[in-house]
């Protein structure tokens with residue numbers, strides 16, 4: 001197989017700049033204004049996303065084909081090869097129910113939501129608990145912007161996400177799994193700058209198999225925390241029982257922060273396999289994002305933070 005090897009900072013423009021940007025008149029206007037004032041253009045909600053250079057993964061980008069044809073999406077089945085079946089998931093209309101401890105519980109249309117947030121592109125490493133890993137450019141916005149729109153009360157301690165349950169998802173027929181797929185983060189994790197809501201991949205709308213039209217992206221945690229195709233977000237004061245915790249609590253915990261030194265009960269987490277070339281590379285604590293997130297956990301030493 002021919003593998004194009006690029007480092008994160010060498011990515012060709014067509015991969016990192018969505019086509020829409022080149023055509024976007026507001027973007028051009030902002031650029032012209034910036035030139036005129038010799039200062040940076042200020043991005044605004046609804047502007048076309050541009051790449052945020054603060055988030056460089058420092059390793060080659062995974063081939064788009066690999067990232068979009070090797071997936072976990074149990075609603076469509078247990079194999080990695082569900083991308084064809086997932087095409088049946090209709091992406092519009094799409095609404096997200098916001099409920100629980102917020103000022104005004106309501107259902108929001110995804111396109112109304114996207115008008116109210118500033119989107120950008122970030123290249124993140126992604127590490128599955130099964131040890132495979134990828135490096136991909138996500139388009140999306142910080143979860144903190146959505147939290148601000150939801151206006152949680154001071155009693156809210158956790159944010160809980162549920163995947164849609166659609167008739168095209170044949171995996172839902174399996175009574176073995178505690179559907180709907182549910183995941184959660186603390187309100188502090190939700191406010192962290194790394195915590196991202198993905199709406200696109202490789203400059204295109206999020207493919208359904210990767211969790212379109214809207215998913216969570218938590219690059220310092222094992223991939224199972226990054227819930228796909230979100231239909232409901234609940235603010236609560238109770239720690240949720242998450243999907244994999246419900247299936248096998250001895251193997252999958254609430255925190256699931258990446259740590260090469262803490263083995264899964266059935267395999268080592270010391271190294272990871274890069275999708276595409278199958279190279280084995282050392283895993284990093286917090287998947288290499290300790291500088292952003294380690295401080296979230298300093299007072300939680302008694303918790304099982306790494307499973």
Ligand code: MTE
Pocket residue numbers: 067070071072073074075127128129163181209210211222223224225226227228229
């Ligand atoms: N979300 C839902 N709803 N269903 C799933 O099966 N799998 C998780 C996570 N989110 C999953 C999910 C796991 S185990 C991983 S590793 C990532 O999605 C995979 O994301 P990707 O297919 O975009 O690489």
